[in-house]
Amino acid sequence: MKKVINNPGDVVEEMLEGIMRAHHGSFQKIDGVNGIVKKELKDKVAVVTGGGSGHEPLFFGVVGDGLADGVAIGNVFAAPTPNTVQEVAKTVDSGKGVLFIYGNYAGDVLNFDMAAELLEFEDVQTTTVKVTDDVVSAPLERKEDRRGIAGDIFVIKVAGAAAEKGLSLEEVTAVSQKANEYTYSIGVALSPGTIPDSGEPTFTLADDEIELGMGIHGEPGMERTKLMPADELTNQLMEKLLDESQLTSGDEVSVLINGLGSTTLMELFIVNRKVAQILDEKGIGIHDIDVNNYCTTQEMGGFSISLLKLDDELKAYYDAPANAPYYKK
Amino acid sequence: MKKVINNPGDVVEEMLEGIMRAHHGSFQKIDGVNGIVKKELKDKVAVVTGGGSGHEPLFFGVVGDGLADGVAIGNVFAAPTPNTVQEVAKTVDSGKGVLFIYGNYAGDVLNFDMAAELLEFEDVQTTTVKVTDDVVSAPLERKEDRRGIAGDIFVIKVAGAAAEKGLSLEEVTAVSQKANEYTYSIGVALSPGTIPDSGEPTFTLADDEIELGMGIHGEPGMERTKLMPADELTNQLMEKLLDESQLTSGDEVSVLINGLGSTTLMELFIVNRKVAQILDEKGIGIHDIDVNNYCTTQEMGGFSISLLKLDDELKAYYDAPANAPYYKK
Incomplete structure (x- = not known):
């Protein structure tokens, strides 16, 4: 398969440069990690998503008003590092807490959870909704083991709107959890x-x-x-x-x-x-x-x-x- | 190449059914021809685009406020019929005239021109801007012979905004022609x-x-x-x-x-x-x-x-x- 790339090891970094050049009016890049957050953050619960690169426009494409406030970007098909998640969460937190929403894959769970632990020490309160929409990936009685695919969009949409409305972290988490269940x-x-x-x-x-x-x-x-x-x-x-x-x-x-x-x-x-x-x-x-x-x-x-x-x-x-x-x- | 289709001869018709099911809130389908127009038409110069299927989301995807008012859809890589263009133009015309914007391909030119002639007899005034943005397709001194590719988007965007502002057919045509030249x-x-x-x-x-x-x-x-x-x-x-x-x-x-x-x-x-x-x-x-x-x-x-x-x-x-x-x- 022919790809329009330079050094294969540079694809994520160069993609991010291209993204920031196109969207510098609404995005800010966090120094030192592959994290992007909204330029104008609000005093509300923050929604952070993320995952491996290679699935574009997810996840950076849903950073905006009424959606996600920030995104932690991993290498191709690899989870973002805990440090990336941590820096993104710290940047978007207004003191009202941060909801993590991401597809249920082992690497993502590990790194987002590790970030959540580290953030506790920095007084950033976090909750998590793992998207588990893929009905084929585990039986119904183990819905929590299912993988997340395009249903991410529905859960992020609902979460972003609930956060925008001024709900508490607990409330935004509950309605996002319901969106995932549905x-x-x-x-x-x-x-x-x-x-x-x-x-x-x-x-x-x-x-x-x-x-x-x-x-x-x-x-x-x-x-x-x-x-x-x-x-x-x-x-x-x-x-x-x-x-x-x-x-x-x-x-x-x-x-x-x-x-x-x-x-x-x-x-x-x-x-x-x-x-x-x-x-x-x-x-x-x-x-x-x-x-x-x-x-x-x-x-x-x-x-x-x-x-x-x-x-x-x-x-x-x-x-x-x-x-x-x-x-x- | 595997394609998710039924009878290959039905792809355009079935695609249109799918489009109308998704967008029936904002689109109306014209009976008997493969034409789609905005549900709520305004008293202004109308912009009509079109061309062969197979290039989606062009051209139906730009039918909306501040863009095109209607689209004439051909078979795969084939120009829309004159009758389709004619019916779309008649439907969107508020009496202020219709601007045709399409990529400069022989079949499209032939059929849009034929429609324009037929529309004269029905007192629908039309003008045409053929998009000629592909610099490789003819030398600069024959810019009018160049083909139209993705630059369609720029020309339709400018035309739609100018029409929305209430400019006359002559004025909308002139600024759209300038957008194509630029x-x-x-x-x-x-x-x-x-x-x-x-x-x-x-x-x-x-x-x-x-x-x-x-x-x-x-x-x-x-x-x-x-x-x-x-x-x-x-x-x-x-x-x-x-x-x-x-x-x-x-x-x-x-x-x-x-x-x-x-x-x-x-x-x-x-x-x-x-x-x-x-x-x-x-x-x-x-x-x-x-x-x-x-x-x-x-x-x-x-x-x-x-x-x-x-x-x-x-x-x-x-x-x-x-x-x-x-x-x-």
Whole structure:
């Protein structure tokens, strides 16, 4: 795979330089670590996200008003260091505490937790919501072991809006936890991304094969099968998703169709057409549909479907204004 | 290339169904043709864009406030029919006339021109600005023969803002024509997209080859060469772009780094870093930088750099609010 890069070891640093050059009006870079925070911070609970690079526009793309206040950026597919998380949290804390929101991966958990411990000594109060939306990654009774994928967006959206409204750290954490509990995602992989450093693919799949439920780093899914028509594929994914989420007639959801990199918007809209048909048939109300590339894995082919079950509280936060480089409402 | 589609002949129709399901709150579909217009039309000059499908989010993605009022959608890489253009124009016309803005390709010119003739008989006044930003596609003295690529975005942005301000058709056309004259783009191709109908690639390039200046449908560029580091590649592209645009110290520009499909935001930001360094060195002011995927060719690999030279008039229109599904300011 051809990549437009210089020294593979410099991709994250050079990307950050490019990001800061484009967004210096709204972002500040923290000296010495790969952390970015909003230029104008408010006197409110702060929301900090982060994770490995390589999934752009997540996570820096959701730093903005009504969303995240700061982001801790790791190397490609690697957790940010505890020190990075710590510096970002210290910078955004107004004294009202910091909520960490990130996808549930071992490295991220380890480093965010270590940062939280260190921050205790500096009188920065923190809480954590680990996003666990990927229904294939563990059984329902172990929801807390599931991985986080594109559902990050829903949880960060709700958290950012709740923080903006002036809720306490405890309250923002509780509603963000609810948003995570109400978020269900499933993905499918068509083709791998490439690790910039090695030039190696993240996994291999035959020319006519796809993997239902595969994780965004190539983690095993639920079934490797032949490529099938979009409607049949969407049916299979939605069957699993509706079974796991136990959504029923009268429920209302927001939908996210998230492209993983090289799958086109044309394909994502064809999938969206079928997702909406299925939800309509089931009598599940559709509050909003977002078709976008938020959580990518380099040029990986495939997509995920995420559903956020809404109640009045979540709907109000979902609909609240938001303004970040790659998420506006 | 694996595609998430059903019957290849249905991709455009099914995509449109998916688009309308997601955006029925702000879009209306015109019966019988592949045309979409804003739900709430205003008493002002209307801006209509369009072109072949396969380049999403262009062109439907810029239908919104302060941008285009309607879009005429063709089949994959094929111009919209005259009838489609005609119906879209009739729907959006408030009596103040319609400005057509589209990339300068023979099929689009033929069909938009035919629609304009037919609309004369229906008392709908039209003008046309063909976007000709691709500096590689014809020499400077034949600027009017150049093709349109991602620079469409700049011209539509300026036109939409000018129309929103209440200018006359003549005035909106004049400032949009100026935006086109002041827009300079250059692209590079790394890998082809796939035509959904045939499954065939749009062109072929060896594993270590790129083509400087190649058009978005695989039209010949200026040089086929070996893959090189991002900085060296950006240097070569910018040298050509600055030579063609004759930008000099003291000038001010908006920058668009446009991904063609599978090139990652990480790579685009690495390119952006170098573009900004070069402009800084030349003393050319950077008013704004936008790094995004607006004008794609399915999962084609590569990108383009566009520069819009600003004066006070263009800057005001560039900065004006805009709100469409894939372009917000």
